[in-house]
Amino acid sequence: MTPVLDPDTSLWHVIALEVQRQRIAHDLSVTQLATRLRVDRSTVSRIEHGWRKLSPEQADGLDAMWDLQHLFRRLVRFAAATDDGNWFTGLMDFEKEASLHRMWEALLVPGLLQTPDYARAMISTKSADVEAGLETRLARQASVFDGERAPRVSVILNWAAIEQCVGGRDVMRGQLAHLLEMGERPNVNIRVMERDAGAHVGLDGSFRLLTISDREIAYSASPERGRLVLEASDVHDYAVRYDLISNLASPVGASRRLIEQALEA
CATH class of the missing domain: 3.30.870 (Endonuclease; Chain A)
Structure with missing residues (x-):
């Protein structure tokens, strides 16, 4: 069952939705983004659906790819801090x-x-x-x-x-x-x-x-x-x-x- 993402209660859900939003805005399919990140398609899909957390290395890759001024790196840092x-x-x-x-x-x-x-x-x-x-x-x-x-x-x-x-x-x-x-x-x-x-x-x-x-x-x-x-x-x-x-x-x-x-x- 696909989890319901609630960005008002979870930073990881914010990250999942933002990955998807950025991917669509840059006109990339899930497979194309997976290729650029050098991961399999299921990894990207699981990140976007909240089943898997974006890693710091993947965050850096997205920031560099889309020139996001360390947006994902900072979001992952905050999310990891709240987890702990x-x-x-x-x-x-x-x-x-x-x-x-x-x-x-x-x-x-x-x-x-x-x-x-x-x-x-x-x-x-x-x-x-x-x-x-x-x-x-x-x-x-x-x-x-x-x-x-x-x-x-x-x-x-x-x-x-x-x-x-x-x-x-x-x-x-x-x-x-x-x-x-x-x-x-x-x-x-x-x-x-x-x-x-x-x-x-x-x-x-x-x-x-x-x-x-x-x-x-x-x-x-x-x-x-x-x-x-x-x-x-x-x-x-x-x-x-x-x-x-x-x-x-x-x-x-x-x-x-x-x-x-x-x-x-």
């Missing part, structure tokens, strides 16, 4: 490609700006394999900050992030000093939302925006599992929220003094 219950896999890949990072952090120093000791203290609260988690986090930092093309990074920290003592006083001193050091980089902008800012949209939770080429994606954080936000209208809503938060945050100079005061305390 790990949207963060997709986020890590896009962090490497982003030219602009915008982050709002309500409670903690963001992972990309954490020292090893701070990161180790946080990872230990939810994982038994602390060193593996730390290795992954440090690799993320290196992929963003040590590449040939340094992205612009704009971070707004809630006051709680610099006052909450994580890992003990010495660890927190090192973390605050690291924030000051990172803030000296020409491509890094760190600001603080002060305690007296009152109620604002950022209190709903942390999130980030990534600019990749000519598009944006968002990532909404949660204690158990964050999610990538791809729909343009939804991403726009996050961009508006970021602007509203930015309007309330202290300027860079004043924020730096707040971090210095926290360090002295």
Whole structure:
């Protein structure tokens, strides 16, 4: 029995329907597409009917054949991430490609700006394999900050992030000093939302925006599992929220003094 494809509930169904749509738009039969991909006809048929998942290699082949600017490669990456219950896999890949990072952090120093000791203290609260988690986090930092093309990074920290003592006083001193050091980089902008800012949209939770080429994606954080936000209208809503938060945050100079005061305390 042929499965009913529902693109509203499955990214793999989106991929199946898009393969079929592109094939028809380029006036190819199933057999002709199979020949170009160097697979048998049944493979293409099973992909289009949702019985078989498009492989990363096949995705690259379709992207190159139809000049789709990595469309299928990205769709397969997202679909694989949801299969694993790990949207963060997709986020890590896009962090490497982003030219602009915008982050709002309500409670903690963001992972990309954490020292090893701070990161180790946080990872230990939810994982038994602390060193593996730390290795992954440090690799993320290196992929963003040590590449040939340094992205612009704009971070707004809630006051709680610099006052909450994580890992003990010495660890927190090192973390605050690291924030000051990172803030000296020409491509890094760190600001603080002060305690007296009152109620604002950022209190709903942390999130980030990534600019990749000519598009944006968002990532909404949660204690158990964050999610990538791809729909343009939804991403726009996050961009508006970021602007509203930015309007309330202290300027860079004043924020730096707040971090210095926290360090002295």
